Amino acid sequence: xxxxNYQGDTLxxxxxxxxxxxEQYGTPLYIYSRATLERHYKAxxxxxxxxxxxxxxxxxxxxxxxxxxxxxxxxxxxxxxSVGELERVLAAGGDPAKVIFSGVGxxxxxxxxxxxxxxxxxxxxxxxxLERLNDVAGSMGVKAPVSLRVNxxxxxxxxxxxxxxxxxxxFGISIDRAEDVYRKAAALPHLDVRGVDxxxxxxxxxxxxxxxxxxxxxxxxxxxxxxxxxxxxxxxGGGLGVRYDDETPPEPGDYASLVLExxxxxxxxxxxxxxxSIAANAGILVTRVEYLKPTEAKNFAIVDAAMxxxxxxxLYSAWxxxxxxxxxxxxxxxxxxxxVGPICETGDFIxxxxxxxxxxxxxxxxxxxxxxxxxxxxxxxxxxRAAEVMADGSQSYLxxxxxxxxxxxxxxxxxxx
Ligand SMILES: Cc1ncc(COP(=O)(O)O)c(C=O)c1O
Ligand SMILES: N[C@@H](CCCC[NH3+])C(=O)O
Numbered sequence: 001x002x003x004x005n006y007q008g009d010t011l012x013x014x015x016x017x018x019x020x021x022x023e024q025y026g027t028p029l030y031i032y033s034r035a036t037l038e039r040h041y042k043a044x045x046x047x048x049x050x051x052x053x054x055x056x057x058x059x060x061x062x063x064x065x066x067x068x069x070x071x072x073x074x075x076x077x078x079x080x081x082s083v084g085e086l087e088r089v090l091a092a093g094g095d096p097a098k099v100i101f102s103g104v105g106x107x108x109x110x111x112x113x114x115x116x117x118x119x120x121x122x123x124x125x126x127x128x129x130l131e132r133l134n135d136v137a138g139s140m141g142v143k144a145p146v147s148l149r150v151n152x153x154x155x156x157x158x159x160x161x162x163x164x165x166x167x168x169x170x171f172g173i174s175i176d177r178a179e180d181v182y183r184k185a186a187a188l189p190h191l192d193v194r195g196v197d198x199x200x201x202x203x204x205x206x207x208x209x210x211x212x213x214x215x216x217x218x219x220x221x222x223x224x225x226x227x228x229x230x231x232x233x234x235x236x237g238g239g240l241g242v243r244y245d246d247e248t249p250p251e252p253g254d255y256a257s258l259v260l261e262x263x264x265x266x267x268x269x270x271x272x273x274x275x276x277s278i279a280a281n282a283g284i285l286v287t288r289v290e291y292l293k294p295t296e297a298k299n300f301a302i303v304d305a306a307m308x309x310x311x312x313x314x315l316y317s318a319w320x321x322x323x324x325x326x327x328x329x330x331x332x333x334x335x336x337x338x339x340v341g342p343i344c345e346t347g348d349f350i351x352x353x354x355x356x357x358x359x360x361x362x363x364x365x366x367x368x369x370x371x372x373x374x375x376x377x378x379x380x381x382x383x384x385r386a387a388e389v390m391a392d393g394s395q396s397y398l399x400x401x402x403x404x405x406x407x408x409x410x411x412x413x414x415x416x417x
Contacts, residue, residue, distance in 0.1 A: 002281045003033040003391070004367070009327040011365055013284070013391035018325045021396055022286050022363050025387050028305035029286045030374050032062075032399075034070050034392040036282035037370075040252070041074045044272060047256035051263075051270060054120070056100045058238045058275030059085040061371040066390045066399035067279065068092035077120070079238070079273035083110040090117065100235065100271065102149065102199070104129075104170055111136040115144060123149045123197040123235065125172055130185055137190035146185060147195030147235055150178045150220065152213040156201030156239065159316050164201045172198065178220055179227075186229050193229060195271070196221055199237025202276060205249040207258055210236065214262055221266070234263075235271035242280045244368050245319050252277060276371040283370020285310055285386075286325065287350070289362045290342070299337045301358050306341025307348040308380040310366060310373050314347045322351045325363035332357040339364070343381045374400075384408055 003014045011018040013031045022029055044055045056077035059068065063085060068078070069092040077098030078089045089099060096117040101110075104125045111133055114122070124130050124146050137144035151172030156164070164171040173181050185193050200213050214236065221231050236259065241249035250258075252274070259270065287305035294300075312318035322339060337358060339351045350366060377385050387402035 002036045004031075004036075004284055004365070006327065011323065011325045013396075015394040016391050016396055018284070018286060018365060019363055021389060021391075022288070022325065024396070025389055025398060026402060027286050027288045027363070028309050028386040030283055030369065030386055030388040031286060031396075032064070032067060032279075032283045032370055032388065032390050034390055037067060037070050037278060038074060040274075040278040040282060041071055041076055043252040044256060044274060044278075045074070047253035048260070048270060048272075051260055052268075053270045053272070054098060054233075056098065056235075056271055056273045057278055058273045059088060060375060061275030062279040062283065062373070062375050063088050064374065064388050064399055065092045066388075066397065067282075068094060070390075071278070077271075079275075083107075083113050086110075086114060086117070086119070100147075100197075100273065102197075102273070106133075108132065108136050111144070112140065115140055115142055119145075121145045121147050121194050121233070121235075123147050124185075125149045127173070127181055127184070130181065130188065130191070134188040134190045143190055143192040145192050145194045147193075147197040147233070148173050148178060148181055148185065149197045149199065150175050150217060152198055152200065152216040154200050154209050154213045154216070156204050156209045157206065158201045158203050158241075164199055175216055175220065179223060182224055182229055183227070194231070195233040195235055196224075196231050197235035197237065197271075199273060200239060202239050203241040204239045205241040205247045207250045207255055210239070210255065211258060211262065214259060218262065218266070221268070231268065233269040233271055235273065238273040238275045238277070240274055240277040242277055242368060242371075244280075244321065249277075278371075280368045280371035283368075283373060285366040285369040285373055287364050287366065289358055289360055289364065292358060292360055299335050301337045301339050301356070303339050303341060303350060303364065305350060305366070305386070306343040306381070306383065307345065308343060308378045308383050309341070309386050310350060310369060311376045311378075312372055313350055314345070315376075320351065320369065321367040322354055322356070323365050323367065324356065325365050328357040328359075328362075343383075379403075379408055382408065 081103035384403035
């Protein structure tokens with residue numbers, strides 16, 4: 001459910017005509033909807049209701065300060081994977097006491113900064129990291145709050161690049177080793193064991209793998225309790241999928257109810273780290289058709305957005321809906337188009353085989369682009385990165401200016417002499 005709908009023939013972002021935003025801010029342009037972000041956050045928050053819980057939005061999905069700020073105002077916590085994400089949360093007014101730090105490669109200075117600002121918990125992903133965190137906390141004279149990210153060896157049945165909970169993945173500590181590692185963590189003097197964590201993958205469209213992972217973690221939690229290791233919180237990570245095409249992922253509310261049922265009498269605070277299910281359908285990418293290029297083999301529409309702006313189609317062959325910003329006349333004939341960007345790579349496409357009625361200069365909107373869109377953008381082919389706008393009712397706010405060439409080369413220099 002989102003707030004990008006047609007009024008008459010024109011696509012609106014909340015109460016704003018998208019074609020006018022494109023004129024005002026230029027293209028390619030990311031447009032986010034504040035009301036959609038809030039609605040998605042509330043879907044989780046309401047579903048978990050009176051049960052002690054914390055929703056830690058996964059910053060990696062969309063780390064624009066305005067997005068983080070909208071969520072922080074709702075009371076959201078944040079799941080981070082780098083000190084850069086931590087600084088963004090702080091700059092956006094997020095509460096460090098609601099921050100969870102995940103990721104397999106935390107550096108000592110990242111740990112130090114997180115301890116200094118007082119984050120809620122570190123999700124530790126290896127034994128070596130446990131020791132490093134113990135050393136860093138010791139050198140600061142504090143105790144670090146920790147969860148172990150347990151790899152439950154569950155198949156998330158998603159794209160192999162975004163499956164994280166299998167034995168062969170680099171993430172987490174094998175569930176077979178978890179009890180031993182918890183004992184070790186409990187014995188280290190500068191660590192404070194607080195939770196159990198897992199995150200089995202992204203864009204899951206079925207609740208079964210989540211529940212299988214949960215069952216395994218609950219067995220672990222009960223065994224740890226028998227050994228006197230008490231766990232305060234259970235973090236189930238993110239991963240709930242969204243509808244890009246015809247997928248029917250569980251609603252956050254249904255998923256949360258299933259999880260709460262399984263918890264039974266256990267006094268565990270529940271943490272979730274949703275990224276995509278909050279941000280994806282809260283954003284579109286608007287692009288303009290530069291050229292139509294019919295060839296013997298195909299009709300190409302060359303648009304001004306490219307794989308540097310939206311990598312998902314190139315990287316995962318991901319499918320995202322592409323719709324006209326202003327609907328063409330009903331009798332205008334459609335043709336099948338490959339929508340490709342200006343980048344010098346055959347893999348530079350936004351969509352393939354799309355039935356559209358196009359003319360040079362038309363505006364198109366790529367749906368579900370609010371998550372892993374701008375966040376994964378780059379300067380490849382020395383393209384300046386796109387602008388980002390937040391729609392809020394009948395107001396629009398430029399929340400990231402279009403990058404300039406001067407900004408693009410700001411850190412570079414030529415050799416002297
Ligand atoms: C540790 C962790 N938490 C949360 C997320 C967010 O996942 P999603 O965007 O699928 O909800 C990710 C990314 O997959 C992650 O790696
Ligand atoms: N970037 C991926 C998701 C990765 C999830 C990060 N752990 C996507 O666009 O689908």
